[in-house]
Every structure is written in C-alpha cells, then in structure tokens.
Amino acid sequence: MSDTGAEWQVARRRKGAARAKKSLQVPVNSTCCQEPLDVGKTIKRIRDTMAELRCQEFWSEWKNQLLVAGSEDLSRTAENQDAEGPTDQLGRSADGRTCQQLECVCYGLGCFSSCVSARYQLAMLLLLLNAGQIPLRDCSVYDPAFSSGEIDVLRELGLNVLTENEEGKRQATKPTLFYLMHCGKALYNNLLWKNWSTRSLPLMTIIGNSFNGMWDRTIEREFQRDYSYISQAVSVCEERQLPCPSRLIDVFSDTAVITFPNSRLNRLPESTWAQPPEPKYQHCPDLEIIQRETLS
Template identity: 75%
Template sequence: MSDTGQEWQVARRRKGAARKSKSLQVSAAPACCQEQLDIGKTVKRIRDTVSELRCEDFWQKWKEQLLMAGSASLSKHPENEDTEDPADQLEKGREGRLCQQLECVCYGLGSFSSCASARYQLAMLLLLLDAGQIPLKDCSVYDPAFSIGERDALRELGLTVLTENEEGKRLATKPTLFYMMHCGKALYNNLLWKNWSTRCLPLMLIIGNSFSGIRDRTIEREFKRDYSYLCQAVDVCAETQLPCPSRFTDVFSDTAVVTFPTSSLNRLPQSTWAEPPEPQYQNCPDLEIILSKTQS
C-alpha cells in the first residue's frame, strides 16, 4: 500500500502531463540504466497492477463496451457478413469468444517502467486482451519512448513489439482494436487518413481520447487546417465514454470507445473519399508526434 501511495503521489504531482501526447515523452534516463532494467521484476509489477485493476468496478464497464463494440466491428468483416444473426454475435461477444478474431495495435503507451500512469494503461490493455480472448501475439505495440529493457519486458509478456515507427499509418485489413491512450492529434489523424474509406473505417475500434473532447480543446481553425481527417471523423463516428474514477483521472480520463458506423459514413458525399492527401503538418507549431527517422 505504501508503494502504491508513493506512486500515486508522483502521478498527481505530474497532473495534466498524462493527458498530453505521450509520444513526446522520451525517457531522460541514460541508455546504460535502461538496459539494466530487471525484466522479471518489471513483469511481476505489471501483472500485480493487472490484478489490482481487475478488482475495480469500473473495469467491468470497460469490458462490456469492448465486447459490444468488438462484435459490431467483426460483423463488418466480409468473412462474417450475413453468416450469423446479430443477436447471436452480440451474445458470443459478451461471452468473450467472438473477439478472438480481432487484432490489436497499441501506440503511445509511454515509459511504463518509470511512469505509474503508463503502467496502469498497459495493465488495462492486458485486461482487455484477456476479456476479448485476443492472443497476446496478435497485439502489436510501439512507442519511441520504450527502452531496450521495456521492449524485452513486453516480449516477455507475450506481446509483439514493432521495430519501426509507423507514425500511426497502419491499414486495418481486418477488424482491429487500436489502443491509443492520451495520444497526440497527429497520431489519430494519420491513422484515420490511412484508413479513409467506407471499407476500412468500420473495421476500426479505437479505445483512446474522445474525438469530441479533442475538438473542444483545439482552436477550430487549427483543427480544420491541420487535422482534417480527425475534424471530419468527429461528426460521423460513434463514441461511448468510458467511466473513470477520480483517483485514476491522470490515467484514464477522457477515454472513449470510438467506432465508425457504415450508416454514418454513407451520409458523407462520395467526394470525401476521393484520393485523400497524406497529412503534412507544415504549419503545426506544437506537433504531438515523434516522426520516423526518414521524416525527421
């Protein structure tokens, strides 16, 4: 209890930092110290945090929303269309069997060995994977802030660690859960651009910042100019706000399940989908993303 209390005191002193883009958080620790991370101790600490979160009441609400949204996303996949009654699909989703067809991509987790907020967010990811019966190997994780030791710890947990900075430009070719806690606007915008079609967007299930919340916190002209895909997506996505107890404000605040119903996407004119230009961000003074080396 004393260790947890100390960690939360540290987290609260950093109030507000967790809600900023963690893609900007690069560990200041020397490389030699990062390599000396005790993998076994780190993995045990993460699993203890998983056990702690599993006992929280709000976790059950997260689980229910994942399974419901996962069932809806899977029903959009060609292999599953018109093969089963939607009510049966939803029931299977509640039991956690249907979501095993989902893949998962996690961006911007942060340095979980040194940051309590990042460790709780990693623990929540592991809980969601378990609830949806998504194999650990089918979850790919990436953050430029990961140390060598942290990458080894993630592999020890069974996750797949990406070695290249995709800048969020991952195409969803099958139903995919994107876990993006407190990521920057550019990362969301890049993901939307890469999947900007009526076929790919419905395959995406995002657990991350509320899009409407991002809009409310951004100057309107900058939002439209710099993050056009995010700006358009706000009006056609479906959001379900996830509960967050006050003591986890720095960890899970403003988090929502975001999906893209086909019926909403079809309301947009066909010109919306014609050759969408890749985002450039040339006029962004505070770009919340770490670019790949080839772009930097």
C-alpha cells in the same frame, strides 16, 4: 462580442495546452527508461496492477462497453469479412462464435517501468486483450520511448514489439482494436487518413482520447486545417465515454470507445473518400509525435 470570442478561444487553447501527452512525442535523444530493468520484477508489478484493476468497479464497465461496441449492428462489417454470415467488429457471428480473430495495435504507451500512469495503461491493455480473447501475439506495440529492457518485458509477456515507427499509418485489413491512450492528435489523424474509406473505417475500434474532447480543446479553424480527418470523423463516429475514478484521472481521463458505423459514414458525400491527401502538418510546431527519420 469579438472580445468575448477571443477570450473563449484563449480559454480553449489553454485547456488543450494543459493536457499532458506522453505517447510519440518524447525527444529523440531522451534518456527515459534507460536504466537496467529486472524483467521478472517488472512483470510481477504489471500483473499486480492488473489484479488491482480487475477488482475495480470501473473495469467491468470498460469491459462491457468494449464488448457492446463490438456486438451492436452485426452487419456493420459483413462486406469486409470472409467468414460466412454477418460479423461484428470483434469478429463474432450473431451467436457469439468467433469467425475472425481480432487484432490489436497499441501506440504511445510510454515508459511503463518508471511511469505509474503508463504501467496502469499497460495493465488495462492486457485485461482488454483477455476480455476480447485476443492472443497476446496478435497485439503489436510501439513507442520510441521504450528502452531495451522494456522491450524485453513486453516480449516476455508475449506481445509483438514493432521495430519501425509507423507514425500511426497502419491500415486495418481485418477487425482491429487500436489502443491509443493519451496520444497526440497527429497520431489519430494519421491513423484515420490511412483508413479513410467506407471499407476500412468500420473495421476499427479505437480506445483512446475522445474526438469530441479534442474538438472542444482546439481552435476550430486550426483543428479543421491541421487535423482534417479527426475533424470529419467527429460527425460520423460513435463514442462511448469510459468511466474514470478520480484517483486515476491522470491515467484514464477523457477516454472513449470509438467506432465507425456504416450508417453514419454514408452521411458523408462520395467526394469525401476520393484520394484523401496525406497529412503534412506544416502549421504545427508542437506536433505531439515523433516522426520517423528519413534519409536525405
């Protein structure tokens, strides 16, 4: 029995190790995407990719599932809103009128000028912003891999490029969509820690790696020790798996819309929310995230 268990744990480890991650884990001295860019041509390539995705059947399902995630349980974030009447996670009232504008934060997009997968993911982000009626200026993006040319492209598109590595530690103070495609577990764990309260979590909608998928690919005791916030969130979040065509398996696989209904959060004991400790990751040699530099 113990031999079988050991083999199963090795299989899970290999499965997790085989998954490619981009996001905030490239070496600090990486020369990725440092070649000069033609901003106009790069933007045209991105818009062509948007047009391609818009014609795909799975795009409609992504859009619909995002809207469904925001329209269910309209009272979910009423206590967090200043607008009159209950609103959903997309900041809409029951009759569909916008009461509070949704924000968006995107981490770990990668080198979209040279990486096809990253370009598709950027194109999908732009489509989702349009579908959610989120102004481009209200979408903040960051990846330490961005070259100066890619930053120019993003700003020309109208997006807000962050200049500081937040390590995912951004608190949602209003309904916020977090777009985290194929990011490392530490980034998700940091984000959950920063929002670890029954007030902040319901304000978040995450489009990114399935938490259940992370759980399945990681040895349980290590998952609970190193990524305790994801580990706890697995039992109380609501996931909707997003479809992925076989030809784009490296781009959109294992992606879900993740929300945090109040009814589920209330299942956890009150002690869960008391002074949550900041993650330290002492036992994670392969952290899958670039941490910001600190002055000694």
